[in-house]
Amino acid sequence: MTTDKLTIGFIGYGNMAQAMAQGLVDAGVLPGGRIVACANHYEKLAANAGKLGVRPLHSVQEVASAADMVILAVKPGQVAKICEPIRKELADEGRMVISIVGGFRMDDYADLLDEGTHLICSIPNTPIAVGKGIMVTQDQDTLTDDQRRLFNQVFEPVALIERLGADLTSVATTIAGCAPAYTAMYMEALADAGVKHGLPRQVAYRLAAMMTEGTGALHMATGTIPAAMKDAVCSPGGSTIRGVAALEKSGFRGSVIDAIDTVEGA
Structure with a gap:
């Protein structure tokens, strides 16, 4: 067949x-x-x-x-x-x-x-x-x-x-199947921030969407681990590392892990 x-x-x-x-x-x-x-x-x-x-x-x-x-x-x-x-x-x-x-x-x-x-x-x-x-x-x-x-x-x-x-299929399905909702929330939050600072809504959505797709594609093409991809954008004393610090202070990564734990019943 x-x-x-x-x-x-x-x-x-x-x-x-x-x-x-x-x-x-x-x-x-x-x-x-x-x-x-x-x-x-x-x-x-x-x-x-x-x-x-x-x-x-x-x-x-x-x-x-x-x-x-x-x-x-x-x-x-x-x-x-x-x-x-x-x-x-x-x-x-x-x-x-x-x-x-x-x-x-x-x-x-x-x-x-x-x-x-x-x-x-x-x-x-x-x-x-x-x-x-x-x-x-x-x-x-x-x-x-x-x-x-x-x-x-x-x-x-x-x-x-x-x-x-x-x-392992359950947790893999949670990451692959549930996380599109979490990623959409992240994209929406990025767009809201852009609108707050004057970007038109549709422009902000396009930027957030293409950035998300492109970051994933970069990992798939190069195999570079996410931590190294983050470090490559974070210049010493620069704006990106200040944003990273703010996310860490707010428990960004912990919140993502908590979301997966909640679905998996941990």
Whole structure:
């Protein structure tokens, strides 16, 4: 199987599923017409699916039958109900199943899917919509080698695929999946400060957004650790180090760590 003939099916078509579909279509991985989806409210599904040419279907059975790659994109409490009527279809030798259900790992599917189902658990984040995503992926799966290559072929154009042991996927998902909200708050605060000092709002947003994207891109391109990147901007006695000192005085880094601890229940 290659992406030239692949059909992807979403069971559940909420914000994350739509972000994935958007990223895949915009990146040219496959056209919207080779994506199918079902959801609880068909009229809303049809309206959202129509934006990309995704084909709306009426049932999980239709999606399971039509798709080579089935993506489970429902809430945790819905998984058992969703899987039961399509266990046989999902276990088809030529089909692969991707779970993007928050908090679900391979072991959680032991009693929900038939033996022999080709399954991988991977949690994306919303920047996948613009080809800048992360997929935190459990390093144990039941895919064949060819299916694993296909998974990479489909998602590498739109996301960094980070494979980790089950014991680390939770905190990795918190950093990759929750931190876009924290980063957006930081960008908003920077923009507010710019507006306070006279910048037009949209200019301030653009500066904050591009600075954030560029700093991340610089690390990815060079491998320079964040501490060294910070030091490179901080001239002795300069304005940047004074700002860094003010952030440290306010507990900036401690607050970020506290946010992750809170989500992880530490």
